Amino acid sequence: MNVDLQFHPYPSQRMTVMAKRGMVATSQPLAAQAGLDMLKKGGNAIDAAVATAAALTVLEPTSNGIGGDAFALVWANGSLYGLDASGPAPRSISIEALKERGYEKIPVHGWMPVTVPGAPSGWAELSKRFGRLSFREVLQPAIDYAESGYPLTPILGKYWEFAYQRFKQVLKGEEFQHWFETFAPSGRAPKIGEMWRSADHTATLRSIGDTYGESFYKGELADKIAAFSKKYNAFLSEEDLAGYKAEWVTPIKVNYRGYDVWEIPPSTQGLIALLGLNIVNGYSFSHRDSVDTIHKQIEAMKLAFTDGKAYITDPKEMRFQISELLSEEYGARRRAEISEQAMMPAPYQPASGGTIYLATADVEGNMVSFIQSNYMGFGSGLVVPGTGIALQNRGYDFSLDPSHHNALKPGKKTFHTIIPGFLTKGNQAVGPFGVMGGFMQPQGHMQIVMNTIDFHLNPQAALDAPRWQWMEDKKVRVEPHFPLSLAQALIRKGHQIEMMVDSGGFGRGQIIWRDLETGVLMGGTESRTDGAIAVW
Numbered sequence: 001m002n003v004d005l006q007f008h009p010y011p012s013q014r015m016t017v018m019a020k021r022g023m024v025a026t027s028q029p030l031a032a033q034a035g036l037d038m039l040k041k042g043g044n045a046i047d048a049a050v051a052t053a054a055a056l057t058v059l060e061p062t063s064n065g066i067g068g069d070a071f072a073l074v075w076a077n078g079s080l081y082g083l084d085a086s087g088p089a090p091r092s093i094s095i096e097a098l099k100e101r102g103y104e105k106i107p108v109h110g111w112m113p114v115t116v117p118g119a120p121s122g123w124a125e126l127s128k129r130f131g132r133l134s135f136r137e138v139l140q141p142a143i144d145y146a147e148s149g150y151p152l153t154p155i156l157g158k159y160w161e162f163a164y165q166r167f168k169q170v171l172k173g174e175e176f177q178h179w180f181e182t183f184a185p186s187g188r189a190p191k192i193g194e195m196w197r198s199a200d201h202t203a204t205l206r207s208i209g210d211t212y213g214e215s216f217y218k219g220e221l222a223d224k225i226a227a228f229s230k231k232y233n234a235f236l237s238e239e240d241l242a243g244y245k246a247e248w249v250t251p252i253k254v255n256y257r258g259y260d261v262w263e264i265p266p267s268t269q270g271l272i273a274l275l276g277l278n279i280v281n282g283y284s285f286s287h288r289d290s291v292d293t294i295h296k297q298i299e300a301m302k303l304a305f306t307d308g309k310a311y312i313t314d315p316k317e318m319r320f321q322i323s324e325l326l327s328e329e330y331g332a333r334r335r336a337e338i339s340e341q342a343m344m345p346a347p348y349q350p351a352s353g354g355t356i357y358l359a360t361a362d363v364e365g366n367m368v369s370f371i372q373s374n375y376m377g378f379g380s381g382l383v384v385p386g387t388g389i390a391l392q393n394r395g396y397d398f399s400l401d402p403s404h405h406n407a408l409k410p411g412k413k414t415f416h417t418i419i420p421g422f423l424t425k426g427n428q429a430v431g432p433f434g435v436m437g438g439f440m441q442p443q444g445h446m447q448i449v450m451n452t453i454d455f456h457l458n459p460q461a462a463l464d465a466p467r468w469q470w471m472e473d474k475k476v477r478v479e480p481h482f483p484l485s486l487a488q489a490l491i492r493k494g495h496q497i498e499m500m501v502d503s504g505g506f507g508r509g510q511i512i513w514r515d516l517e518t519g520v521l522m523g524g525t526e527s528r529t530d531g532a533i534a535v536w
Contacts (some may be wrong), residue, residue, distance in 0.1 A: 019535035024337030034141035036214035085122025111234035149197030157192030200388035369432030
């Protein structure tokens with residue numbers, strides 16, 4: 001990589017981390033160490049990724065859980081593989097069934113937005129295909145932390161308290177009491193530095209580890225999930241769980257200035273990141289912190305989101321070919337619509353997120369870009385009794401308009417926000433990267449890729465650089481340390497700039513790059529969270 005390892009122009013308490021034998025980067029220090037422990041035991045980057053992901057369901061439950069979805073990009077044996085561990089809508093659900101129950105749109109909480117959880121199947125598939133250690137062994141750190149407990153880190157404690165206060169106001173039915181019993185056992189959220197443990201998580205993770213996830217889909221855990229659903233006349237059934245398996249998919253890419261930028265194909269919004277990069281690929285940028293650069297980035301991302309929200313859904317129902325959307329001709333056509341003034345795109349309102357991201361690498365050249373989420377923090381607000389399984393609410397993004405491309409249908413996958421990224425050059429792996437956080441994710445991907453390739457920032461500087469986030473119409477939010485002169489210049493171009501008081505909504509990312517000549521690993525971790533890099 002042509003990056004300046006000395007140049008670090010943005011406020012941070014961290015510097016780029018380097019190592020040779022292995023690296024794990026994620027948003028929680030204990031989880032990063034769990035992955036590194038697998039490498040030291042003789043495991044590979046895939047073992048490390050699964051161990052870290054499972055541990056994060058315990059160590060950062062505000063952002064992900066056992067009942068969520070996951071995606072991975074895996075570099076192994078000189079090739080890149082994609083894993084889609086997202087689940088579909090239940091087979092018995094339908095627009096008509098929801099409208100008969102009085103719903104005009106899918107609610108955020110409760111059983112209606114719950115889709116089949118894919119994460120446990122994703123862990124098992126990764127372990128079976130590429131792992132070296134036993135599945136139970138890589139889940140053991142998660143089991144140990146669930147059983148023995150751990151102290152809450154600062155950002156984790158902040159979001160846990162926020163979720164508790166919100167759930168206390170909005171979750172009123174008896175079906176939600178299991179969430180409070182699990183995550184607020186003392187009648188409140190645990191405090192920063194306070195220990196939290198969960199016997200239910202312990203037993204569930206043991207069961208998943210001992211059966212390669214089979215108990216979650218066809219055994220004792222599946223029975224408990226289905227019984228909980230049936231008790232409240234919900235749609236998720238034993239048949240839905242038994243019929244699910246994470247699937248291997250072909251990653252999609254654009255070539256950006258000699259580098260291939262890879263994403264998971266729809267139904268994820270990774271396509272949006274590639275659409276944005278394909279549009280700006282026709283420009284030449286000399287300075288990152290210039291009004292021309294930021295203006296064109298924002299306008300390109302508006303167009304990318306407009307297209308993405310119009311086309312992305314379950315791949316079996318996509319109305320356009322991905323190759324057409326990512327063609328040079330299509331990028332040039334959209335680029336021609338960008339002027340010197342902020343445009344008004346088609347109406348669109350992004351939502352909030354709740355996600356973890358991790359990156360791993362080992363001395364053999366294996367690398368993993370992995371992302372996992374419940375959505376909107378703790379997800380649906382439902383915890384399966386006696387299991388610790390917090391169920392996701394991904395179905396919220398379905399439309400109840402039958403003519404909408406992302407209309408709810410039985411067994412259909414919805415538009416999905418979480419996306420892992422990967423960078424290659426000349427058939428060699430440069431490395432994994434990602435930015436968690438709802439609809440900030442493709443915007444973060446664009447900014448990180450451009451920070452690295454166009455502006456030669458090292459991994460930590462690429463993450464620490466001030467971010468912007470397009471929200472809707474001409475509204476753009478910027479971080480507190482975003483240059484005021486740039487914000488004022490963007491206003492003169494017609495952007496409605498909102499300077500935020502903190503950086504909580506601007507995503508949380510990780511990067512691992514491998515030097516193509518020396519093999520040295522270079523990592524950056526997010527200064528906006530409790531991020532950590534464990535190295536060997």
